[in-house]
Amino acid sequence: NAGVMQNPRHLVRRRGQEARLRCSPMKGHSHVYWYRQLPEEGLKFMVYLQKENIIDESGMPKERFSAEFPKEGPSILRIQQVVRGDSAAYFCASSRRDSRTDTQYFGPGTRLTVL
Amino acid sequence: AQTVTQSQPEMSVQEAETVTLSCTYDTSENNYYLFWYKQPPSRQMILVIRQEAYKQQNATENRFSVNFQKAAKSFSLKISDSQLGDTAMYFCAFMKGETGANSKLTFGKGITLSVRP
Numbered sequence: 001n002a003g004v005m006q007n008p009r010h011l012v013r014r015r016g017q018e019a020r021l022r023c024s025p026m027k028g029h030s031h032v033y034w035y036r037q038l039p040e041e042g043l044k045f046m047v048y049l050q051k052e053n054i055i056d057e058s059g060m061p062k063e064r065f066s067a068e069f070p071k072e073g074p075s076i077l078r079i080q081q082v083v084r085g086d087s088a089a090y091f092c093a094s095s096r097r098d099s100r101t102d103t104q105y106f107g108p109g110t111r112l113t114v115l
Numbered sequence: 116a117q118t119v120t121q122s123q124p125e126m127s128v129q130e131a132e133t134v135t136l137s138c139t140y141d142t143s144e145n146n147y148y149l150f151w152y153k154q155p156p157s158r159q160m161i162l163v164i165r166q167e168a169y170k171q172q173n174a175t176e177n178r179f180s181v182n183f184q185k186a187a188k189s190f191s192l193k194i195s196d197s198q199l200g201d202t203a204m205y206f207c208a209f210m211k212g213e214t215g216a217n218s219k220l221t222f223g224k225g226i227t228l229s230v231r232p
Contacts, residue, residue: 033219042119042206042222043160056219091160095218104220106152106160 002027004094004107005074012113019079019086021110025094032075033104034067037089049075082114117142117209121223128197129231135182136192136226138207146212149183149190150220155203163205166190168212194228202230 005024013019025032030051035043048056049069060067064082069075079086089111093104118141128134140149151163166174166183173181178198182191194201207223 031218035220035222040224042121042224043220045219045221048219059219089158093160093220103162103165105162108157108159111158 004029004092004105006090006092006107006110008110009108010111010113012115013082014115015083016081019082019112021077021079021090021092021112022074023077023092023094023107024074025092026096026105029094029096029105031095031097031102032069033093033095034075034077035091035093037091037109039088043091046077079112082112084114087112087114117144117147117211117221119207119209119221119223121207121226123226124224125227125229127229127231128194130197130199132197133193133195134197134228136194136205136207136228138190138192138223140188140190140207140209142188142209142211144211144213148210148212149181150208150210151179151181151190151192152206152208152222153201153203154206154225155200160206164192197230199230199232201228203228 032049034046037043045059047060047067064080066078089109091109092107095102095104120139147168149166153161153163164176178195180193204225206225208220
């Protein structure tokens with residue numbers, strides 16, 4: 001049973017470009033969470049999605065960031081017009097259902113570097 | 116809002132010995148969950164142990180156990196018989212227990228643990 005998949009593992013963008021990060025949850029998991037880890041920091045929650053729905057986006061920056069989890073295909077975290085401060089590791093986690101009863105399993109992360 | 120504090124930035128332990136990692140948290144919730152995650156150099160986040168706040172018994176997973184003190188809002192992780200593979204960053208995390216949308220994790224800043232041969 002494959003774990004949570006994220007791609008790319010490393011992404012380099014120049015300032016002003018767009019970054020698209022993909023997350024394929026574990027088989028049978030319909031809940032996806034995105035977290036960001038800045039250097040020397042813990043993970044910070046960004047957004048929680050279920051299929052075709054954004055449940056909680058309280059951790060998402062108001063501008064340039066968006067997320068989706070379509071009926072078919074992976075969840076996408078999109079960052080428009082990237083700036084150097086967006087450089088971080090972005091982790092996706094998935095769970096089978098509500099994480100109060102089910103563990104969140106993490107992917108290996110995407111390390112974004114903005115030049 | 117919930118906060119999770121890990122005040123020790125790093126610790127070191129000799130192989131086969133025992134080490135305790137500290138974590139405190141602040142919340143007004145009565146129903147919640149606490150976690151320890153491990154992040155080795157590969158940067159993969161791995162769940163080590165989970166504790167439900169309504170359970171008085173401390174959780175254990177093989178060599179890993181917790182000391183959960185609800186009144187003191189303390190949640191420390193004890194690693195017994197430390198192994199070289201335990202070298203990693205360890206993050207303490209909190210999740211509200213109420214039903215609804217709040218199943219996000221709130222993490223501390225982490226502690227770097229080095230196991231010496």
